Amino acid sequence: MDIYCPVDERCSAVISALLEPLPPLKIQEYYERLLASRNCSTIQVKLDGEFGKGVYAQQDFAEGELIFRDQMLFGCQHPSNKIECMVCSSCFRFIGTVEQQIGRRLYLQSLGLSSSHGCDADEKITDADVSSDTSDDENIGWGESNEEPGGSGSRTRENKKLCPPKEMVETLMRGEFLLPHSDKFLLPPIVPCPGGCKEVFYCSKLCADADWDSCHSLLCLGEKSKAPSRAALDKFTQHANETNDIFLLAAKAIAYTILRYRKLKTSCERKRKLPDSSDCFDLSLLREAWRPISMGHKRRWWECMALPEDVDSSEEVTFRMQIKELAFQSLQLLKDAIYDKECEALFSLELYGQIIGMFELNNLDLVVASPVEDYFLYIDDLHSPEKEEVEKVSHQFLDALGEEYAVSCEGTAFFPIQSCMNHSCQPNARAFKREEDRDGEATILACKPIHKGEEITISYIDESLPFEERRAALPDYGFTCRCSKCQEES
Numbered sequence: 001m002d003i004y005c006p007v008d009e010r011c012s013a014v015i016s017a018l019l020e021p022l023p024p025l026k027i028q029e030y031y032e033r034l035l036a037s038r039n040c041s042t043i044q045v046k047l048d049g050e051f052g053k054g055v056y057a058q059q060d061f062a063e064g065e066l067i068f069r070d071q072m073l074f075g076c077q078h079p080s081n082k083i084e085c086m087v088c089s090s091c092f093r094f095i096g097t098v099e100q101q102i103g104r105r106l107y108l109q110s111l112g113l114s115s116s117h118g119c120d121a122d123e124k125i126t127d128a129d130v131s132s133d134t135s136d137d138e139n140i141g142w143g144e145s146n147e148e149p150g151g152s153g154s155r156t157r158e159n160k161k162l163c164p165p166k167e168m169v170e171t172l173m174r175g176e177f178l179l180p181h182s183d184k185f186l187l188p189p190i191v192p193c194p195g196g197c198k199e200v201f202y203c204s205k206l207c208a209d210a211d212w213d214s215c216h217s218l219l220c221l222g223e224k225s226k227a228p229s230r231a232a233l234d235k236f237t238q239h240a241n242e243t244n245d246i247f248l249l250a251a252k253a254i255a256y257t258i259l260r261y262r263k264l265k266t267s268c269e270r271k272r273k274l275p276d277s278s279d280c281f282d283l284s285l286l287r288e289a290w291r292p293i294s295m296g297h298k299r300r301w302w303e304c305m306a307l308p309e310d311v312d313s314s315e316e317v318t319f320r321m322q323i324k325e326l327a328f329q330s331l332q333l334l335k336d337a338i339y340d341k342e343c344e345a346l347f348s349l350e351l352y353g354q355i356i357g358m359f360e361l362n363n364l365d366l367v368v369a370s371p372v373e374d375y376f377l378y379i380d381d382l383h384s385p386e387k388e389e390v391e392k393v394s395h396q397f398l399d400a401l402g403e404e405y406a407v408s409c410e411g412t413a414f415f416p417i418q419s420c421m422n423h424s425c426q427p428n429a430r431a432f433k434r435e436e437d438r439d440g441e442a443t444i445l446a447c448k449p450i451h452k453g454e455e456i457t458i459s460y461i462d463e464s465l466p467f468e469e470r471r472a473a474l475p476d477y478g479f480t481c482r483c484s485k486c487q488e489e490s
């Protein structure tokens with residue numbers, strides 16, 4: 001039996017209005033304004049081609065040249081990755097100090113929370129975990145504090161990596177113990193959430209305020225949260241962490257639209273010198289608030305999701321229904337948490353499915369390299385005898401961190417311009433982070449010379465695969481490739 005969502009029925013006219021495509025000229029104008037606001041004149045988004053929107057070169061590019069960097073609209077770090085590294089929740093730069101990054105990870109590792117210890121990867125980490133008094137040292141693989149750091153007599157436990165003394169890890173976390181040469185790898189400070197939650201941190205007040213205004217004020221679990229029910233929000237977040245973090249992105253998109261709608265309405269009322277008509281719904285303002293999301297290529301999540309390999313095609317209908325039910329469960333939890341009467345249509349299963357489908361079809365992996373890696377590589381490059389001296393201090397931490405000593409920040413994000421780039425199995429560009437790209441922006445580089453006017457394409461898959469394998473990989477993106485290489489090879 002299909003799922004019945006009463007909001008779908010009540011808000012059908014508003015939902016249709018929000019999903020109605022804009023005329024091509026309006027779409028082009030939107031991207032012209034977006035690119036102008038970012039001072040980006042090297043590219044253009046047009047609707048000329050075979051596959052809807054596409055990105056086109058406005059100048060020649062040499063091989064290897066930067067074409068553009070794209071600021072994300074919504075992004076999140078994978079919950080399990082939050083254990084491994086601490087980054088700004090807005091721009092995804094690493095924050096704090098190299099010592100704090102190492103100390104925090106060793107501390108959480110000792111609690112058995114690090115994924116490298118096979119713990120539940122989706123376990124929620126809060127500042128409270130980091131600062132809690134762990135009196136039960138029996139469960140922890142600390143080295144004895146009175147021994148030489150990393151000395152052979154240190155106490156270890158089965159399946160635990162050797163950890164430096166607990167006191168040393170704690171002083172490292174508190175910034176009281178400095179590693180040699182760490183001053184060459186300075187990071188922005190840790191700025192707490194303005195709402196008082198211990199779930200997110202920032203690199204600056206600017207990032208904290210921007211995220212608060214954009215969506216976090218409605219999704220914060222702290223005391224100053226504007227969410228109507230923090231308890232319900234907690235349940236929603238737990239459900240997303242346990243099932244699929246794509247729901248966290250969908251919540252950001254909905255919170256963002258509600259907050260934009262409220263701001264637009266307030267400024268409109270001020271301009272018109274109207275009294276505060278707080279419950280008078282204005283469809284044109286909701287459409288305006290929704291515009292950045294309306295631009296993304298969309299389909300319903302449960303319809304566009306590729307069938308996993310372990311699901312037989314005879315089970316397809318059941319599988320898609322289960323996915324739809326999962327989305328409905330998540331939506332009910334979100335609705336309990338941040339419901340807004342005027343924006344009720346955003347809590348319809350139809351729009352929720354379309355938003356998640358948009359992330360499924362367009363998202364790019366978010367990867368930011370770790371400064372901990374830079375630090376240990378720098379130490380490795382030092383010359384004797386300084387290298388040996390420094391390693392006496394640094395190696396105990398490297399050993400304790402283990403093989404995966406420098407985990408990158410990993411997550412998923414939706415980028416407004418990059419998501420307009422079509423796929424080709426012979427692409428002329430690629431999304432690739434250079435050494436200097438240390439934040440969450442997408443970086444698009446030319447991988448061949450590109451001439452002004454040419455369409456800029458990337459490959460969504462490994463384009464070196466043979467035709468059949470490429471064809472098998474693309475259903476994840478919901479289409480069959482019709483690029484010139486595929487047309488020739490088919």
Ligand SMILES: C[S@@+](CC[C@H](N)C(=O)[O-])C[C@H]1O[C@@H](n2cnc3c(N)ncnc32)[C@H](O)[C@@H]1O
Nearest residue numbers: 051052053297419420421422423479481482483
């Ligand atoms: C990430 S979007 C790219 C932007 C999209 N053209 C738009 O209008 O928003 C991916 C979608 O574009 C279309 N597309 C991109 N590359 C294609 C290709 N090589 N062959 C066929 N369709 C393609 C498919 O509909 C695909 O689901």
